[in-house]
Amino acid sequence: MTSRFDPSAPTRDAETLARAIEDHLACPRCHDRVTVRAAEIRCSRAGCGFTGAMADGIAVMRGQRDGSFFDDKHGVMEHGSAEPGVRRCCYAEQATVIESVIPAGAVVVDVGCGPALPYQRAKPGTLIGVDLSYESLRANTEVDIRVYGSAAELPLADASVDAIVSLYAIHHFGGQTRRENERRVARGFAEFGRVLKPGGSLFIFELSPWWPIWQLQCATWNLVRKLMPSMDIFFWLENRLLNVAAAHLGRAATLRRVRFQAPALTPIPPVFACPSLKIPRFLFPFHVHLYHWTV
Numbered sequence: 001m002t003s004r005f006d007p008s009a010p011t012r013d014a015e016t017l018a019r020a021i022e023d024h025l026a027c028p029r030c031h032d033r034v035t036v037r038a039a040e041i042r043c044s045r046a047g048c049g050f051t052g053a054m055a056d057g058i059a060v061m062r063g064q065r066d067g068s069f070f071d072d073k074h075g076v077m078e079h080g081s082a083e084p085g086v087r088r089c090c091y092a093e094q095a096t097v098i099e100s101v102i103p104a105g106a107v108v109v110d111v112g113c114g115p116a117l118p119y120q121r122a123k124p125g126t127l128i129g130v131d132l133s134y135e136s137l138r139a140n141t142e143v144d145i146r147v148y149g150s151a152a153e154l155p156l157a158d159a160s161v162d163a164i165v166s167l168y169a170i171h172h173f174g175g176q177t178r179r180e181n182e183r184r185v186a187r188g189f190a191e192f193g194r195v196l197k198p199g200g201s202l203f204i205f206e207l208s209p210w211w212p213i214w215q216l217q218c219a220t221w222n223l224v225r226k227l228m229p230s231m232d233i234f235f236w237l238e239n240r241l242l243n244v245a246a247a248h249l250g251r252a253a254t255l256r257r258v259r260f261q262a263p264a265l266t267p268i269p270p271v272f273a274c275p276s277l278k279i280p281r282f283l284f285p286f287h288v289h290l291y292h293w294t295v
């Protein structure tokens with residue numbers, strides 16, 4: 001796929017963006033090419049019928065636009081990830097890893113990119129940010145192509161991207177029940193495997209709960225979800241997540257795991273929305289992991 005898109009060019013007018021979308025995105029249903037005409041994005045396969053839209057410079061690649069828990073929380077997300085303890089535990093070393101492994105010129109997808117990138121992106125290169133929060137995408141000025149879409153239905157062609165990064169998004173792939181959570185995560189991994197080029201890399205950064213927290217979460221999640229419909233968070237125990245990934249990535253993959261260990265006394269707010277409530281890192285009941293697959 002040849003790109004006529006230079007993301008480092010100072011002006012990215014609508015026409016340039018439209019061509020970049022045609023070069024890099026695909027129909028989320030049939031994965032065929034799309035065309036962009038003014039505000040309409042259309043699948044080029046006869047009979048598919050998918051249409052998306054351009055709005056606010058965002059490629060809307062889903063049939064409908066739903067509200068997201070994160071729409072009015074992207075400020076919290078931005079401040080939370082910049083908070084020194086959170087940065088130290090969850091983003092600083094992680095950013096170094098991403099910055100050191102993504103080569104210039106690569107086509108990279110950030111799944112659940114949120115409102116701001118916690119790492120320096122490779123330039124030149126093409127960075128596609130996919131998120132289900134429209135307002136987070138509107139705030140994100142760092143990715144080249146902003147895509148309103150889901151990990152479960154990536155609007156990308158098969159074997160079209162060099163790397164996928166996803167920071168702390170998997171624990172938000174929540175459904176109505178634990179079984180549905182697993183189906184959504186499985187679907188995400190199947191999509192990651194489909195769109196990565198052979199030899200491509202998948203970098204998943206996630207929090208995995210300590211065993212008692214996992215047990216408590218499993219025992220209460222379905223009920224809590226019923227009582228609090230907006231609560232979509234489900235943290236995956238390391239091996240459970242790796243089993244789902246192994247079953248659904250769809251290709252032989254090699255796995256490297258990294259456990260990040262910030263100093264034990266690093267103060268960290270366990271809840272982003274309450275930045276003044278802090279506990280030392282050694283009491284924070286989660287491990288911070290990178291799972292890196294090469295497919």
Ligand SMILES: C[S@@+](CC[C@H](N)C(=O)[O-])C[C@H]1O[C@@H](n2cnc3c(N)ncnc32)[C@H](O)[C@@H]1O
Pocket residue numbers: 068070077081111112113114115116118130131132133136149150151152166167168169172173
């Ligand atoms: C905790 S935030 C992390 C944002 C950013 N990666 C960071 O670490 O600063 C999780 C993000 O994942 C997005 N998200 C949740 N489910 C998603 C899905 N199925 N597909 C794409 N993005 C999703 C949310 O909208 C949210 O922006």
Ligand SMILES: [Zn+2]
Pocket residue numbers: 027028029030031032043044045048049050
């Ligand atoms: Zn289609």
